[in-house]
Amino acid sequence: MLTARQKTVALLTLCLLPLAPVPAQASAGSADRAAGGQLQRRPVVLVHGYNADPGVWGSLRGDLRAAGYTDAELFSWGYDTHQSVNEVLAGRLASYVDEVRRRTGADRVDIVSHSFGSLVSRWYVKFGGGTAAVDHWVSLAGPNHGTSTAWACALWDQACRDMTPNSYVQKNLASGDETPGAVTYATFWSHCDEVVNPDSSVPLTGATNTAVGCLAHNDLLGDPATKAGVRAFLAS
Template sequence: MAATTRARVGARLLVSLLVAAMTTLVAPTPSAAAPRAAHTPVVFVHGYNADPGVWGSLRADMKAAGYTDDELFSWGYDTDESVNETLSGQLATYVAEVRARTGADRVDLVAHSFGSLVTRWYVKFGGGAPFVSHLASIAGPNHGTATAWACAAWSQGCRDMTPGSYVAKQLAAGDETPGSVSYATWWSNCDEVINPDNSVPLTGATNHPAGCVAHNDLLTDDGVSRGVRSFLAS
C-alpha cells in the first residue's frame, strides 16, 4: 500500500514538473512598452472660410519626410464663430482627443490665417500651453487685418480678425509667445489678405519672410513647407 501511495505521489510530482516545464516554454514574456511615435502629432488648423482639405500639399510633404497618417490630424470648424468664446474650447477638446488617441503628451500646431488666432488663444488663455510643443503661424492676422472689415458685419470670426479687436488686443497684450512653446511665423510681402503685411510676425517667435507669395499659395509653397518641417523637427 505504501509503495502504491509513493508511486502515485511520484507520478503526480512528475506531471507537475512536466506542466511547469511546458508553461515555462509557452508563457509569453512580458511585452516591452509600446514604442513612442517617431514624431510629435501635428494638428493642422485651417483659415477663414476654408476646410481641412487645404492641408493636402503640406501633409503630403510631411508624409514623404517620414510622418504617418496616425501622426497628422486636420481639424475642421466653423470659422464664423468666436475665437475666444467658442473655437478655442473646441480646439482644446480636439487636442485632448488627439493626445488620448496617440498617447502623446504634447502636439504641434500648424495654423493658416484665421487659424493662427484660434491656436494662439488656446495656448495663451485656453490652458493649451502645457500640451503644445511648437506653434507655426502661416499668414496669420496676428495683429489684425483690414480686409476682415469686408465680412465683419455678419461674421464674428471676421470681427475677431479686424485691427483693434478684443481678440487681437488680448493676444498682443503682454507676452505674445507665452509658455514653453516654440513659435514661428511665415509672412509674405505680396499677401493680398493680410493688411498690413507686418501683422504676422510675433515678438518672441522666429519670423520668416516667405518672399512674394499669395495668401493661399503659402500653403503649397516649397520654401514654407521646408521651413515648417525644419521648425517642427527642432
C-alpha cells in the same frame, strides 16, 4: 479707410478660398510607436483658415508623409470658421487636442495654422491651457495683429470682427507676452499678401519670423520653400 471697391475685393478674397476634399483622419489607437510604446514624432494638428476646410492641407500633409510622418501622426481639425475665437472655437480646439493626445499617448502636439486659424490656436495656447499641451506652434499668414480687409465682412460675421485691428481678440492676444510658455513659435509671412493688411501683422515678438518673399495669401500652403521651413521647424 477702404474704398467701396477695395471692400468688395477684400470680401471676395476672404470668401472665395479654394476648398478641397477632406483627407481621412487617423483612427483611434493607430499611431505608429517605437520601442517602449512611444510615438516616433509629436502628432501634428493642422488648423485651417477662414472659409476653408481641412482639404487645404493636402500639399503639406504629403510633404510631411514624405519626410516620415504617418497618417496616424497627422490630424486636420475642421470647424465652422464663422464663430467666435474666444467664446467657441478655442475651446473646441482644446478638446480636439486633448483627444489627439489621448489617441496617441503623446504629452504634447505641434500645431500648424493658416490665416484665421492662427488666432484660434493662439487663443487656445495663451488662454486655454495650450502651453502645457503644445510644443511647436506655426502660423502661416496669420492676421496676428489684425487685418483691415476683415472690415469688409465684420458687419455680419463674428470671425471677421475678431480679425479686425484692435478687436477684443486682437487686444487680448497682444497683451503681455505674445509667445507665452515653453512653446516654440514660428511665423511665415509674405510681403505680397492680399488678405493680411498690413503684412507686418503676421510676425510675433519672441517667434522665429520668416519672410517667404512675394506670395499670395493661400500660396503659402503649397510653396515648396515654406513647407520645407515648416518641416525644419517641426524637427527642431
